[in-house]
Amino acid sequence: MKSLLQTKAWADFRVTQGWQADNVDGVFVLSRDLFLGKTFLYSPEVNFSEIKNIENFVENIKKIANPPAGGKNSIFFRLEILEEKDIKIIEKLKENGFIKAFEEVQPECRQVIDISGTEEEIFSAMKEKGRYNTRIAQKKGVTVESSSNVDEFYRLFKETADRDGFSIRPKSYFQKLLDNLGVNGYAELLEARFEGKVIAAEIVTYFDETASYLYGASGNEFRNVMAPYLIHFEAMKKAKAKGCKYYDLLAVAPEGVEHSVLAADVHKYAGISRFKRQFGGRTVEITGGYDFVFQPFWYKLFKFLEKIRRK
Secondary structure (H helix, E strand, O other): OOOHHHOOHHHHHOOOOEEEEEEEEOEEEEEEEEOOOEEOOOOOOOOEEOOOOHHHHHHHHHHOOOOOOOOEEEEEEEEEEEEEEHHHHHHHHHHOOOOOOOOOOOOOOOEEEEEEOOOHHHHHHOOOHHHHHHHHHHHHHOOEEEEOOOHHHHHHHHHHHHOOOOOOOOHHHHHHHHHHHHHHOOOEEEEEOOOOEEEEEEEEEEOEEEEEEEEEEEOOOOHHHHHHHHHHHHHHHHHOOOOOOOEEEEEEOOOHHHHHOOOHHOOOHHHHHHHHHHHHOOEEEEEEEEEEEHHHHHHHHHHHHHHHOOO
C-alpha cells in the first residue's frame, strides 16, 4: 500500500499551509516552525521497505536537521511507518536511535474495507445496521454528487464540530486541499442532498489502490434520513470505479473498545468507531510514528506543552 502523503502533490499542498518540504533518499520530509527558532521534521506514512538503507537515511536526516553551517534547528524527526505493525521494523528503528512517538499524527488504528469485489459483495459485507441505514437513505431519495466548492461542507463541518466538541481548521485549508489535489484527481468532495439541501458531505482521496476518507460532516437537520451511510457507500462505488481496491475509513479505536460502558473515557475514537465498523472491513494497526530526537531537553518541553494543548 502506498500513501498520497508521500507524493510531491501532497508536499506541495502542505507548503501552501506554511510547511517546508525536502526529499531525502526518496522520502518526503516536511518541516514546521515551533517556537524560539526551533522546528520539527515529519515524514508521514512512509513504506519502510522503500528506505534502502536506514543507517544512511538517518545520517542524511541529521544533515538537514542541524547542519554545521546552521539549518533547521530541529528538535526531533518523526518517521511514520505505513506497514502493518511489525516487530522487526520496530526493532530496526530502535537499533538506529528511534523511540516510540508520544502521540500519533496520522491514525495508527484504521478501519479498511476491501472493495475489490462486486458492488453487491461490498454491500453484503456491511453489517446489518449499515445495510439497513443505507437503504433508508436510498428510499428517502437522498442523492450524492461531487462539488468543487467547500462552502456547504464547511457549514456542516462547523455544525459537526459544535455537536461533537472538536476544533477545526479554517475553510481556506479545505478549499486549497481540493484545489491542489483535485486537479490531479487525488481528492474529491462529495455532498449528500435531501429535498434540495446539502445535509452531509465528505472529502475523499484516491491514490494507488486506496481511497481514504479524510473529513466528513453532517448537519443537525434530517438526521433520520441516514445520509452519512449512503455517502460512504457511494464513495466506495466511486473508488472502485477509479481502480481502488481498498477504502480506508481511517481513525478507529482498537477493536472492542467502543462496546465498553466507559468507552468515551477509554478512547477518543470510541464513538466514531461504532459508525465506521457498520461498513464492515477489518481493523488495521500500522507500525506508526517513531521519533529521532536531536535535542532532548527541548523534546521533553515540547512533549509537555503538547499534552497541555491537547487537554
